[in-house]
Amino acid sequence: MNWLVNAWYQPDRQLRWLMPLRLLYQQVIRHKRQRFLSGAEPAWQAPVPVIVVGNITVGGTGKTPLVTAMIEQLKGWGCTPGIISRGYGGKSSYYPLAVTPDSDPSVAGDEPVMLAQLTGVPVMVAPQRVAAAKGLLNQFPETDIIVADDGLQHYPLGRDIELVVIDGARGLGNGYCLPQGPLREPPGRLKTVDFVVVNGDAPLVAITEPQQLMALVPECLVQVSSGEKRPLTRGSLDDFKQVHGVAGIGNPARFFATCESLGMQVIPHPKDDHAQLTAKDVQFDDQLPVLMTSKDAVKCRSFATAKHWSLLVAAKLPESFWRQLKEKVKQAQSKKVNQ
Template sequence: MSERLVDAWYRGATWLHLLRPLEYVYKGVVARRRQAFLSGKREVWKAPVPVIVIGNITVGGTGKSPLVAWLGRWLSEQGWRPGIISRGYGGHSSRYPLFVQADTDPQHAGDEPVMLAQQTGLPVAVDPDRPSAARRLIAAGCDILLSDDGLQHHALGRDIELVVVDGERGFGNQRCLPAGPLREPLSRLASVDAVISNGNIDCTLLPVESHCMTLTPVHWRHLIDDVRYPASHQPFSGSVHALAGIGNPQRFFRTLTTLGVEHIPHPLADHHRFTPTDLRFSDNLPVVMTAKDAVKCRRFANERCWALDVEARPDQALVEWLTKRLEAL
């Protein structure tokens, strides 16, 4: 997605009205596809274990993956045996379902599944056919499933639908692709179970249970030897090169500013395919990046490369709500 188009969505550029005819076509396709599953014309596979979908209604980064990681760890603490399902966007495997390990090549599995496997230690299965991935995880002993970015993948039945919203950017001009950032009309929120805002948003405007979370920097991680330092104590001095191939690079750059890190920003496209050239600069300044980018850079990183790891911190009300919902399943 081009930066110019994304910027236009969120500042409400007037020229976007030229894309309205394409938006109507897109909305029609999305509505017919969803209705086909709701009406039974297309098969929905219902797993014999609970399925929680964590998704976006907008394109781009919202903090969804950190919430998936938190959910996986929290469910494990509650005595569940969770597994994570992913489409594996950006990856291409010769066989599916692909069981993802912490050292799986992200070119095969995609960057986010590898990152989730590293951060949680939980079973992660990638498959464009999500019911197939679900069956693989259930066979491995999982008794609850998290479907990452699965809101629009209706072939897999779900017990709970969670939508993560970027509290800083909200819903942009509130129009669907390509005239705006919405994957589905805002009316879709009325049918989900809860909306989790990453940052501040006026939750009173939402037609559904709503909660908040924050993304908290946890530590700096050296890509060469995995040595870690608290986020509040940066292991370098002076300016750094900051790389961000995520849906909202500016969020990463603002986090660095909050931490007092002077940086030269290098925004890249979401799921950017890194090469060694991306890490080469004419100076010897440190290079810092997101955890998602680090999984693609680690095999050719040098001693100047660091990742900033963050964790989702949901509000207590969300924890209590989830506990009650799971008890009722």
């Protein structure tokens, strides 16, 4: 399927033979959304505000670092947040499932485990977001605001604030919906959300909606086996002049470029998003350090050696964005009190 994904992100590749399937897909998702907008199939409304951080493209765009940064902001505003997720890649025997920093990512999913480690707040997963939200509120009744990691298209879950994250390097690809292109919903969906966040250093010219620019800033290196942190200073990076780079994310090239920006020569080993890594995937016939994403690191803790490290990044957004989001949160809180 890699050839198809590559074709999606080439504007001159129209893939017209997939147009009938694309038109059928658009009709289905349009009908599905309209049923909830019209009230024919009411969405479940949580007793606390719900913020959905999602995307309209297939694959990772940088949602999880944004969720992490948002949780820290919410705590600073006096909120008691919790996180819900589908738990993609996990295979639990029951749901909803409470996720802890020590949960098995093959059971709970890699991103939920990483979020539990990075944020320290309750994380609940379930294939149905409503079940995850209800489970979160039942087990952690002190939760006064829910952040959904992904779930923009999961309309049974009512939401108060919607954010869409777009990979600035890839944009909207060829602009078509699945399977002719990478879009889960047509570009017009961006007009209906509260914030469009672009993970990159420049606005996307193909999008006319107001955009908030987000940068993923490297913070430190973390040894996977011990948790030891190493600063990104010149002396500390002397052992990382050449590394094996392992990335099982939506756009591995972005991770490799980030490593190279730190002065590293990267031998790239891209993996599929959410790939279940084994020891063989991160062992190479030399003594070079192996550098991976935080999401991949949670899957390698049980077999990582001293040469396995992850690069911790943080989402940075303008203060104007956080002020606008804080005002939206206040409005949502007031609305819930008055319901």
